[in-house]
Amino acid sequence: MLPTEIQRIILIIGLAATAYLMMLAWNEDYGRPAELRRTEAPALATLPADPPMDIPRQESGASDVPDESLLGPVGTQESSSIALDAPSAQVTEGRLVRVVTNDLQLWIDRLGGDIVRVQLPGFPVSLDRPDVPFVLLDSGNGRTYVAQSGLIGPDGTDTGGRRPLFDVGALEFDFRTSGGSVELHTRVGAVDVSKVFTFQSDGHLVTMEYRIDNRGSEPFTVGMFAQLKRDGEAVEEGGGGFGLGPRPYLGAALTTGEERYLKLGFDDLDDEDFRETVEGGWIAILQHYFLSAWVADAASSNRYYGQRRDDGTYIVGYTSPVQRVEPGQLATFHTAFYAGPKDQRTLEKISPNLNLTIDYGFLWWIAVPLFYLLDWWHGFVGNWGVAIILLTLVVKTALYPLSAASYRSMAKMRKVAPQMKRLQERYSDDRQKLSQEMMSLYKKEKANPLGGCLPILVQMPVFIALYWVLFESVELRQAPFLLWIDDLSAMDPFFVLPILMGASMFFQQTLNPPMPDPMQARIMKMMPIMFTVLFLFFPAGLVLYWLVNNVLSMTQQWLITRQIERGSAPAKS
16 A cells, blocks of 8 residues: 555544544443433522422432441340321422522422432523523422432431431521521330531532431431432423434443442443442532532541432432440531532532533543633633633644644645556556655655645644533533524534534645545545534534634644645744
8 A cells, every 4th residue: 555545544544533532432321312301490580489390309218218237237226216207199289499699499398308309500402592590300290300318227217218207497497698507306105316508609519418316315316318219201401402413421420449439320230330439539420510528527428329210310429437326425427419500610629529420531631721721711802712722722833843744744735646546657557666756756855745644643632632621611601602603501502603613625636635535525525524523513612723723723824734745844843
């Protein structure tokens, strides 16, 4: 095979590999068929005391509460007698406690003290409904997505699936001006049990504490569990959708002693249950742009678990170490709950490795600096589309020496193309002689047929990392650019950017040396069409990046090619 053919084949493989890696990573663990469900919520001004849900959302049974075996050894003491009058399925009046902050609208069910609904006022469900907040957790409207917690063990209030009905001082709490706490209370014999949720006026983090005051004469032995329960259906995140493209990752993730970020897909839980003991740690359920997570006490050794229930829902969570509360003593359990956007700076402050839920793939070490640079540009210009253009310009400038080496090589190959064609015609029957003459020609003209390949391959990790930054960044959700592009996370409604991107690829091909093999030439001519069709359904922010990158590449290549052809090529860097 001729060297020029090898070069072109490598370039074709490089382009195809880039697209393939993107699609492969996009589809990794994401291929679960799921119906997209649009979530809606009434505006805050019209919210009733209880949201429009088919309550009771869940009467948690034994299958919801983790088995005591997850707690580990708890001693030999006999279980205390717990007499709880569990409400019937018909008793729903006054069960929901609503809490409002600047960034959260949250409902707590007095039965068990579970968080059964979370709305995010700062994230509208769609551009045409700016006053309707996105619903992250919900246990009505045909959905199941709740954050549960309780006490299990010999004396646990939730052992065996029994859920306590807590008392509370009010059913409405407004913490928009200043933070505050919601205290739920129940009593087990002579033991007072309080479940305290603490909110800040801003932010998406809620701390939760169990306080156990043993005023009796017998020890009280319990451990805490915190878990997320969710159905397997995808929900439209209000980012405009992704057309016919693959869906983002929907599933669980956690950090362990061996892996900083471990995906625990729902399909994994279909096959087998999950068990792992971790010091501290967190466990989360992820979807595009948003997540919910329980963050454990960093000083304790916790048992993490995950399973699929018979009703098709999934449960992931952890149990804490058991505490034996002696008579006259007060004991506490601590945890934190996050429900909100995948914000890089916020998550890295909450717990180690939680920011890795913003999944940039195996090139995260390149992607994270690129994100901070993109964020810096946005702070400077105030428009995410312009920030993408400026970031692409910075990346292309930084990689210019590599690009220039590649373009010089291709320009020289283009310059010697007529001589190569004459050699091919002259030695068409003698491949060995043809090869010798071509090598002599390359040496004479100082042309390297493979010189353009390595620089392109070196740049690919940067381009792929930048792709994932744009795909994963919640900052681009419903972010406008210019004119008809009012959402960079949605596909271009008029397909203007994808068509321009395809046209830029076509014109860039005219700057490359012609391919000697007709089949390879036809493949190259099809590439702009193939990529245009592929990008029709990509988010506008990603297509904008590729378009700007192509235009800058084409400009660089045109300038260097003209210099080579005039015999005034700049000295190599």
